[in-house]
Structure formats: C-alpha cells, structure tokens
Amino acid sequence: MNLVFRLAWRNLWRHPRRTWLTTGAMVFSNTLLVFMIALQFGMYDLMIDNTLQAFTGHLQIQAPGYKDDQKMRQTVADIVPLAESLRAELTTASIAARGTAFALVSSEERSYGIAVFGVEPEFESNVSTIPGLISKGRFLGASDAAEIIIGAALARNLRVDLGDELTLLGSGRDGSFAAAVVNIVGIFDSGVADFDRSMTEIPLGLFQDVFYMNGSGHHVVFDAGGIDGVAELQSRVGSLLPPGQDLVVHDWDALQPGLKQAIKADMSSAFFMYGILVILVAFSVLNTQLMSVLERTHEFGIVMSLGLTPGRLGRLVLLETAIMGALGLILGAILGGVITFWLGIRGFAYPGMEELAAKFNLPARFFPQVSAMTLLIGPAVVFLFTLLAAVYPALRLHRLHPVEAMRAV
Amino acid sequence: MTAVRCVDLCKTYRQGEEDIKALDHVSIDIAEGGFVCLSAPSGGGKTTLLNAIGGLDKPDSGEIYIAGRRIDNLSKGELAELRLRQIGFVFQAFNLIPVLTARENVEFVMQVQGVPAGERQKLAGEILDEVGLAGLDDRRPADMSGGQQQRVAVARAIVSRPELVLADEPTANLDSKTADGLMELFRELNEHHHTTFVIATHDKRVMSYAKRLIRMLDGRIVDDIVQDAA
Structure with a gap:
C-alpha cells in the first residue's frame, strides 16, 4: 500500500x-x-x-392537429381495417381503434355533458384497464349493440343503474344532429374521479353510426408493454402508416404532457x-x-x-x-x-x-x-x-x- | 566552500507593547563540514537564527545563503523544496508522525522526494541500522523511548544525505547517557559523511562536542570560538 x-x-x-x-x-x-x-x-x-394503461396508451395514431384541437372532422379514415392490419403486421393484439365525441347524456331525471368513446369491445381490454374495472354488470359486447358503460360517479349523478336507458344527444361528424338510446350494461369504478364522472364507452360500430363517422375514428391506441419500447414501436408504426393518408403517431409524452x-x-x-x-x-x-x-x-x-x-x-x-x-x-x-x-x-x-x-x-x-x-x-x-x-x-x-x-x- | 552564510540579519518580534530584537545585525559564515553550536540563554536568538537558516522564518533584513544560493528571497514552495532536498531538521520534541512506524517515518520524506519504493526501503533499513535501531523498524513512536525516537528523527533528517543538518535543542528531552550517544552519532555523521551540523543548545556537554561555538545574547553574536571537540 x-x-x-x-x-x-x-x-x-x-x-x-x-x-x-x-x-x-x-x-x-x-x-x-x-x-x-x-x-x-x-x-x-x-x-x-x-x-x-388506464386509457391513453403508449402511442396513438391521429389526424394531424387533432391532439391540440379535438374536432370531430379530424379523423382517421377506415380506422377498424387500419387497426386490424397493424395488429397483423406487428403481431400484437394490444392495438385498438377509438372514436371520441362529446354529448349530453340524459336519464329520466337528470342530464350531464360527457365524453363518449367508441371502442372495439374485443380489443379495448388490451389497451385500457377500464374494461377490467367494471364493478357492476359487464363490458360491452357486440360492435353495434346499443350498449354503454358509465362511471360509478356518473351513475350516481344520473340516478341510474344497470339496465336503465340513457339518451345521448350530440353533433355528428358532418355537423348534423346525433342521437341514440343506449342501455347501461356496466358501471366501472376506476378510482379516478374525472373518469368516473364524465367518461362513457359505447361500441365503435354504434359510435360510427350515431355520429356519422362513415367508417372513420379518431385514435388508434397502442400498448407497448412499458415505456422502454415506445420509441422503437413509434418508428415502426410510422413506417407502417398507409401511404397517401395524412396521419401522425404521438407518443405518451406528447399525449399526456401533464x-x-x-x-x-x-x-x-x-x-x-x-x-x-x-x-x-x-x-x-x-x-x-x-x-x-x-x-x-x-x-x-x-x-x-x-x-x-x-x-x-x-x-x-x-x-x-x-x-x-x-x-x-x-x-x-x-x-x-x-x-x-x-x-x-x-x-x-x-x-x-x-x-x-x-x-x-x-x-x-x-x-x-x-x-x-x-x-x-x-x-x-x-x-x-x-x-x-x-x-x-x-x-x-x-x-x-x-x-x-x-x-x- | 561555505555551507551557510548570513549577512547582517535582523528580526524583531512584537510581544505585547514591546519590540523584541531576536536577531540584531547577525553575520556568520559556516564552512562545509562544520560542526557548530549556537549557544544562548532562552530568548537569546539561537532558534530564530536556526529557523532563518532553515528557511522556516524570514528575517526582516539581511541575506542568507545556503551552499552559495541566496534563500531569504525564495517563495514558500522554493523554500519547502530546499528543506526537502538540502536540509535535515532535528527538533527538541522528536516530532515524529505518531501513526507511522520508525521505518515509515524515515521513508516518508523520501516518498515525498520521489525516491522509488525499493530504494526507499533499502535506504531506510540502512540508516536505521546506522543510528542503532536495527530490529525496531516496525515500532511506532509511542512504543519507543525518547532516545530511540530522537534517533529515528536523526535518521529521518539524514537519510537523504542533506548537506546541512539543523538541530534545535536535540538533547533537551534526553538523559545524559542518551544525549552523549546522540552527540557521538552526530559527530560520526559529520566526520564520515562530511555533513554540516548547526546545533542550537544551552547544554554545556553538547557544546563540548562542537568544533566551533557561537555564543549569542539578545540577538547578537557575542563570542565565536573555534575549539577542540571533546
């Protein structure tokens, strides 16, 4: 030493x-x-x-500008076939298409302004934990069924329960009047007050019909399994986007800057x-x-x-x-x-x-x-x-x- | 050749309201291979002169030369280098590093000088034998007698063969037998290695070993005698 x-x-x-x-x-x-x-x-x-994993996903395909100004018109065309082809190309089921609209939901007694999400019932559970948080009833079934799931707080506010009917009133993609009557098949309790008070999900097929989406939607959502693989997946997804269609791939940081x-x-x-x-x-x-x-x-x-x-x-x-x-x-x-x-x-x-x-x-x-x-x-x-x-x-x-x-x- | 040359050195200390002249126009020449004792009562200026020669303290005025080189105008770093390479110090209180063994205390200065480890160990062993401490290499200062500690201090001072050894009251803490042994060692080193010794003391027995005795009083040289050593 x-x-x-x-x-x-x-x-x-x-x-x-x-x-x-x-x-x-x-x-x-x-x-x-x-x-x-x-x-x-x-x-x-x-x-x-x-x-x-609750809802946003690690990546989303959207129309340019939609992230900052969520207009119904800014859509991803033929969204279900696009999600299907991406699932096949990337050999993963953790990809699901969604549409988003805002509507007035009314029960017999009360009305509230809410967000309505059209989701693919068979794939949504792969990109979101909401289907797993159903505390009463079940998740959505067929893609065009007149069904809805709502948060526990919204159910309390509307004074409704499983099996009750709700009326949705909103604007369609083309600006026309959109309306539907749907049955409550499930009530979820995420523990996040905002989700439970103002979020609802209906099948994507029904969403496209009610809001005149003409086969389009607003997001293709990806679950990358963890944040480590996001950058690589983002570049792969970018290379698989359909040519001629103006789309962008946002990562979680851009989607959830907060x-x-x-x-x-x-x-x-x-x-x-x-x-x-x-x-x-x-x-x-x-x-x-x-x-x-x-x-x-x-x-x-x-x-x-x-x-x-x-x-x-x-x-x-x-x-x-x-x-x-x-x-x-x-x-x-x-x-x-x-x-x-x-x-x-x-x-x-x-x-x-x-x-x-x-x-x-x-x-x-x-x-x-x-x-x-x-x-x-x-x-x-x-x-x-x-x-x-x-x-x-x-x-x-x-x-x-x-x-x-x-x-x- | 002159080993030490002091020209008109003055040094004044302030003690309370009073100015004390520790060195008052002191001039001396000490030849190479000299064996000189500085003798003075307490406060007579011998330690101040020794410290000035060793570059530990700067005079207020005057000039100091070591082996022909003027040192009173050197920087702190240059003075440290001079002490490291050319001057060995022996103090009254031994002043060994307590956490190092006898051998390590001797090696320490050589390590700072950049001597390679193998050579360092060999030289340390040799010098400890020479000062009569063979077999005590691994003892720490606390496990040695005063005489043994002073021998280690001497070994440390001379291991790198400095041209000049300055000793300040080296026998003050030793019994008479051990003190004689140390002075014999100094004389031997002076004769065999031609090392110049300047020893500050007021011990008459130590003075008897000196070839030259310089007496000081109130910061002035009052007597400078060449004598036959004991």
Whole structure:
C-alpha cells in the first residue's frame, strides 16, 4: 500500500469514534438516498404505466392537429381495417381503434355533458384497464349493440343503474344532429374521479353510426408493454402508416404532457429535500475535517519544516476525506441496495397509502426500482459534496506558517 | 566552500507593547563540514537564527545563503523544496508522525522526494541500522523511548544525505547517557559523511562536542570560538 495512502488511512483511525460517526452519517444518508430515489423512480414508472394503461396508451395514431384541437372532422379514415392490419403486421393484439365525441347524456331525471368513446369491445381490454374495472354488470359486447358503460360517479349523478336507458344527444361528424338510446350494461369504478364522472364507452360500430363517422375514428391506441419500447414501436408504426393518408403517431409524452410535468415537479421537491440532506452530511464532514486539521497543526508544522508544501498536505486531507467518503459510499450503496432489492420484491406500503394510491390510479404497494443509476447517483453526490466540504480545511493549510504551526499545542 | 552564510540579519518580534530584537545585525559564515553550536540563554536568538537558516522564518533584513544560493528571497514552495532536498531538521520534541512506524517515518520524506519504493526501503533499513535501531523498524513512536525516537528523527533528517543538518535543542528531552550517544552519532555523521551540523543548545556537554561555538545574547553574536571537540 502506498505510504501516503497508509498515512491517510491511519490518520482517519486516530479517532475511531469520530470517524465512524461521520462515516455513519454518510452511510445513513446514502442508504436513505438509494432507497428514496429507487422508490421514487419505481413510483414514476408505475404512475406512467398506470396512467397510460388506464386509457391513453403508449402511442396513438391521429389526424394531424387533432391532439391540440379535438374536432370531430379530424379523423382517421377506415380506422377498424387500419387497426386490424397493424395488429397483423406487428403481431400484437394490444392495438385498438377509438372514436371520441362529446354529448349530453340524459336519464329520466337528470342530464350531464360527457365524453363518449367508441371502442372495439374485443380489443379495448388490451389497451385500457377500464374494461377490467367494471364493478357492476359487464363490458360491452357486440360492435353495434346499443350498449354503454358509465362511471360509478356518473351513475350516481344520473340516478341510474344497470339496465336503465340513457339518451345521448350530440353533433355528428358532418355537423348534423346525433342521437341514440343506449342501455347501461356496466358501471366501472376506476378510482379516478374525472373518469368516473364524465367518461362513457359505447361500441365503435354504434359510435360510427350515431355520429356519422362513415367508417372513420379518431385514435388508434397502442400498448407497448412499458415505456422502454415506445420509441422503437413509434418508428415502426410510422413506417407502417398507409401511404397517401395524412396521419401522425404521438407518443405518451406528447399525449399526456401533464404527466411528465407532474413527475418533474415531484422530482424538484424531492431533490430539494435530498439536497438539504446532502448539505447536512457535508457540514458534518467539514466539521470533522476542520477539527482534524486544527488538532494536527503542530504535526503539519513539522512536516512542512521537513519540506512538504501546503499543497501536498491539502491533498493528504482530501485523500483522508475521499477514503471516508468512499467507505460511506460503498457501505451506504450496499445497505441501501439490499433494503431496496428486498422491498423491490416484496413491495412497500405505509398506512393511508391505499387511499393516496387510488387517487392517482396506482396500486396499494410500491416497488422500488433497483438499477445502477438509483444505487449510485445519491451516494455519488454525497461523495462529491464530501470532497467539496474538505476543500476549506485543505485550503486553510496554505495559511499555515511552519514556525507558528510548530508552536501550536 | 561555505555551507551557510548570513549577512547582517535582523528580526524583531512584537510581544505585547514591546519590540523584541531576536536577531540584531547577525553575520556568520559556516564552512562545509562544520560542526557548530549556537549557544544562548532562552530568548537569546539561537532558534530564530536556526529557523532563518532553515528557511522556516524570514528575517526582516539581511541575506542568507545556503551552499552559495541566496534563500531569504525564495517563495514558500522554493523554500519547502530546499528543506526537502538540502536540509535535515532535528527538533527538541522528536516530532515524529505518531501513526507511522520508525521505518515509515524515515521513508516518508523520501516518498515525498520521489525516491522509488525499493530504494526507499533499502535506504531506510540502512540508516536505521546506522543510528542503532536495527530490529525496531516496525515500532511506532509511542512504543519507543525518547532516545530511540530522537534517533529515528536523526535518521529521518539524514537519510537523504542533506548537506546541512539543523538541530534545535536535540538533547533537551534526553538523559545524559542518551544525549552523549546522540552527540557521538552526530559527530560520526559529520566526520564520515562530511555533513554540516548547526546545533542550537544551552547544554554545556553538547557544546563540548562542537568544533566551533557561537555564543549569542539578545540577538547578537557575542563570542565565536573555534575549539577542540571533546
């Protein structure tokens, strides 16, 4: 072992309790950071997947401009055959066509403005979790049946139940009057208030008839299985679009810009808290190293008289800090990694989490995401700040005068 | 050839309201291979002069030359380099690095000088044998007697064969037998390696080993005697 490294190592253990206390603070914060960051990233993935799998999907084919200005006229022609050909080309069933309209829905007692989605009953469950969230009745059956499923909140508001009839009134694609009478066959409870209050689904065939869609629709929705494969799928879908038809493929980020913004906002506040934690650790290191430098003033005076420059001594102090920081990093990353890995398998929950999770359409247990990034980013930042904290004690050595330093007790 | 040359050195300290003249127009020449004792009562200026010669302290005025090179106008870094390569220090309080063993203390300066590890270990072993510490290489300072620690300090000071060794009260913490042993060692090194020794002391027995005795009082040289060493 290099003599300077040996000296730095032994200097650290002159006061084992102090070194362990400082290293312990680093290990604790590193463990906490590994766990919190892994949990946070796991939660974001879950939020993205759950939000997208609920209804939006990872990708959608739409007419240009439809995303920003949802006009009935901006359609995807022959949408069912297009969805069929894409399912065949991509050998996946996780593609479904949809149409969207806004209508006034009336029961015997009340009326509300709602969104009506025409969906392919046999494929919708592959791109949306809504069919699986039916709490009463069943999902839609045949493609042209006069059926509707509605959210639990809307059912309460309209004072209707399974088997009751609803009247839909709206505008068709060509601006004409659109109307239909449909039977409630299912009531879903997604836990997302907006969905349950204002969203309804009817079969796509019926939708096309009622709203004069002439075989067209508004979205072809894709579930990519997770966000990792979205970019590749997007480029494949782009190459499979029918020639001569002006269509665009939007990814989830374009479809749900609020989701990324919400994640960014959450990240900012979380990283602010992490920053405070890291600064506290850095101050603990600063305190330790400053004490260590001050109590060795006499010794530093001697080695300076032997010909060591303040720069070399400063590097020695930085090396001592780096060793302590590396210990904190390794132990913290290992401990944090083990805890996170275990909770990654078992899941993590706390009292009251169920209600909070339901609000964001999340499951009742979170699973931290263990990766090299989540394991190392926190400890690496702590290590960096630890080194920065040692710069001041190291720079103080430049002010040291050998004769005065040797007089220090 | 002159090993040390001081020309009209002055140094004043402020102590409370009073100015203390630690060096008052001091001029000396010490020849290569000299064995010189600086003797003065406490506060007489011997340590200040030693520190000025070693580049640890700067005089207010005057000039200092080591092996013909003027050093009083050098930068901190240049002075550190000078001490590292040309000057060995021995202090009253041994001043070893407590967490390093005897061998490592001796090796440390060589490591800073950039001596390769193999050569460093060989030289450290040899010098520890030479100062009579064979077999104690792996002891830490706390496990050695005062005399042994001072021998390690001497080994550290001379291992890279400096031209000049400055010793400040090197026997102050030693019993008379150990002090004699140390002075014998200094004389041997002076004779065999032609190393110049400048020793600040007020111990009469130490002075008796010197070939030249310079007495100081209130920062001035009051006596400069060439004598027959004991």
